[in-house]
Amino acid sequence: xxxxxxxxxxxxxxxxxxxxxxxxxxxxxxxxxxxxxxxxxxxxxxxxxxxxxxxxxxxxxxxxxxxxxxxxxxxxxxxxxxxxxxxxxxxxxxxxxxxxxxxxxxxxxxxxxxxxxxxxxxxxxxxxxxxxxxxxxxxxxxxxxxxxxxxxxxxxxxxxxxxxxxxxxxxxxxxxxxxxxxxxxxxxxxxxxxxxxxxxxxxxxxxxxxxxxxxxxxxxxxxxxxxxxxxxxxxxxxxxxxxxxxxxxxxxxxxxxxxxxxxxxxxxxxxxxxxxxxxxxxxxxxxxxxxxxxxxxxxxx
Amino acid sequence: xxxxxxxxxxxxxxxxxxxxxxxxxxxxxxxxxxxxxxxxxxxxxxxxxxxxxxxxxxxxxxxxxxxxxxxxxxxxxxxxxxxxxxxxxxxxxxxxxxxxxxxxxxxxxxxxxxxxxxxxxxxxxxxxxxxxxxxxxxxxxxxxxxxxxxxxxxxxxxxxxxxxxxxxxxxxxxxxxxxxxxxxxxxxxxxxxxxxxxxxxxxxxxxxxxxxxxxxxxxxxxxxxxxxxxxxxxxxxxxxxxxxxxxxxxxxxxxxxxxxxxxxxxxxxxxxxxxxxxxxxxxxx
Numbered sequence: 231x232x233x234x235x236x237x238x239x240x241x242x243x244x245x246x247x248x249x250x251x252x253x254x255x256x257x258x259x260x261x262x263x264x265x266x267x268x269x270x271x272x273x274x275x276x277x278x279x280x281x282x283x284x285x286x287x288x289x290x291x292x293x294x295x296x297x298x299x300x301x302x303x304x305x306x307x308x309x310x311x312x313x314x315x316x317x318x319x320x321x322x323x324x325x326x327x328x329x330x331x332x333x334x335x336x337x338x339x340x341x342x343x344x345x346x347x348x349x350x351x352x353x354x355x356x357x358x359x360x361x362x363x364x365x366x367x368x369x370x371x372x373x374x375x376x377x378x379x380x381x382x383x384x385x386x387x388x389x390x391x392x393x394x395x396x397x398x399x400x401x402x403x404x405x406x407x408x409x410x411x412x413x414x415x416x417x418x419x420x421x422x423x424x425x426x427x428x429x430x431x432x433x434x435x436x437x438x439x440x441x442x443x444x445x446x447x448x449x450x451x452x453x454x455x456x457x458x459x460x461x462x463x464x465x466x467x468x469x470x471x472x473x474x475x476x477x478x479x480x481x482x483x484x485x486x487x488x489x490x491x492x493x494x495x496x497x498x499x500x501x502x503x504x505x506x507x508x509x510x511x512x513x514x515x516x517x518x519x520x521x522x523x524x525x526x527x528x529x530x531x
Numbered sequence: 532x533x534x535x536x537x538x539x540x541x542x543x544x545x546x547x548x549x550x551x552x553x554x555x556x557x558x559x560x561x562x563x564x565x566x567x568x569x570x571x572x573x574x575x576x577x578x579x580x581x582x583x584x585x586x587x588x589x590x591x592x593x594x595x596x597x598x599x600x601x602x603x604x605x606x607x608x609x610x611x612x613x614x615x616x617x618x619x620x621x622x623x624x625x626x627x628x629x630x631x632x633x634x635x636x637x638x639x640x641x642x643x644x645x646x647x648x649x650x651x652x653x654x655x656x657x658x659x660x661x662x663x664x665x666x667x668x669x670x671x672x673x674x675x676x677x678x679x680x681x682x683x684x685x686x687x688x689x690x691x692x693x694x695x696x697x698x699x700x701x702x703x704x705x706x707x708x709x710x711x712x713x714x715x716x717x718x719x720x721x722x723x724x725x726x727x728x729x730x731x732x733x734x735x736x737x738x739x740x741x742x743x744x745x746x747x748x749x750x751x752x753x754x755x756x757x758x759x760x761x762x763x764x765x766x767x768x769x770x771x772x773x774x775x776x777x778x779x780x781x782x783x784x785x786x787x788x789x790x791x792x793x794x795x796x797x798x799x800x801x802x803x804x805x806x807x808x809x810x811x812x813x814x815x816x
Contacts, residue, residue: 360781461643
């Protein structure tokens with residue numbers, strides 16, 4: 231592209247620039263920004279987080295540990311773990327399948343499909359629960375005849391809780407893995423195939439190792455969210471103590487019943503899980519960085 | 532980036548799709564499309580007139596006002612402070628920066644019920660902040676609309692920070708130096724040079740935070756008093772309608788929220804495309 235250089239006298243600063251060389255007014259600002267940022271995050275995020283820890287251990291470790299003799303808390307914990315143990319593997323398989331199926335294909339409506347997969351991120355969890363009730367409720371559900379004739383119980387029972395958890399958490403894995411696969415392209419899989427590998431071998435030996443950190447990252451996010459899901463589960467579970475109550479539901483219920491110690495004890499368990507998941511995330515991020523660096527060195531050497 | 536197409540694209544090679552492809556679609560149908568279609572079908576069964584009446588009942592309208600209005604305020608607050616926090620994380624060096632960085636992700640990781648419990652304690656009448664605020668300013672936070680706002684601010688803070696951060700990191704310092712050397716004041720440089728480039732990211736983050744805040748249930752339900760016409764949010768109204776076995780009203784209001792999230796999804800995608808175009812043109816020049 232050819233462009234002409236205007237004569238020097240025509241170059242003027244834009245109209246909005248007032249020539250001045252006094253920067254002293256801005257000197258305090260750069261120093262102020264971190265302070266204000268820390269104060270804001272401190273009040274908005276750190277203070278509530280600290281409150282959970284302080285309240286959980288306010289009356290000593292003994293009282294905190296005594297919470298775990300509560301049958302209701304233990305059964306809520308157990309249900310939460312079971313639900314997570316079902317939902318996370320399902321979503322992991324889906325995420326990997328969707329990534330291998332969608333990422334390297336071009337088809338009409340791909341962008342639409344990808345944003346539909348994101349829908350659970352922007353939809354209210356309560357609406358997710360409502361959808362399940364409208365579908366599977368034995369009295370009002372669209373599929374009520376089928377459900378009743380099969381004798382299944384989905385709403386107000388564990389299958390509903392599992393379904394709700396799955397819906398709320400299924401995009402995480404796909405979201406992490408798809409962009410990576412799109413970026414990396416087909417070359418290595420092609421090579422493996424021409425060397426005679428089966429589809430299954432290609433998946434296990436080439437595709438999965440190349441996305442392992444992203445998959446691990448997705449797995450952490452999925453698990454953390456599945457353990458803590460509240461809105462969708464509260465609509466479909468019926469919230470019966472010691473039966474269909476998950477740990478987050480138990481936190482709310484105990485607080486409403488003025489069992490403050492129990493509530494904060496359970497909240498501390500969930501908060502501990504959240505902190506562990508954050509730490510794991512940091513670790514995976516670092517491993518990812520290291521891998522990238524190694525790959526760069528490989529290319530250069 | 533080399534995206535090699537292994538097979539002929541187009542309709543020539545029509546054969547049974549691969550197993551992952553079939554599994555993906557089956558799973559999506561079962562988990563996403565079926566529930567969404569079911570609710571829309573139920574909503575359609577109400578009829579246009581009934582739908583309109585229930586969607587705009589005074590109770591529903593009041594809840595929209597709280598949900599959408601307070602969420603808008605909360606995400607605007609976070610638009611400003613999120614930019615500030617991102618700035619502090621990228622453009623300055625200070626002790627505890629790592630801690631600040633990992634604290635930002637806490638609202639993502641912390642279950643909403645725990646957040647609700649923590650907030651309703653901190654801002655409650657006997658809480659760390661609730662008590663001084665009440666004594667000094669006579670401001671009641673817990674069990675009021677203000678509390679709803681506080682919960683929404685908590686929930687939507689990470690979105691702006693995390694969308695602005697990468698864009699801020701990739702900004703070229705030369706442009707700011709050029710503006711300075713042409714005599715622009717720091718304020719002018721910020722508003723005329725830096726801010727326009729960050730705008731798509733800020734708006735994208737605000738939109739994501741907004742859509743999350745509107746749908747938020749767990750933390751808000753614990754800090755608000757859930758009284759209709761005062762601080763009742765729309766998701767809680769849906770739950771209340773379900774508890775009253777008023778399935779039709781719940782369906783209608785749920786569909787309104789679903790339509791809202793579809794629109795916000797579209798908007799967020801458009802904002803992302805806009806942002807990418809911005810960055811792309813920058814890279815080409």
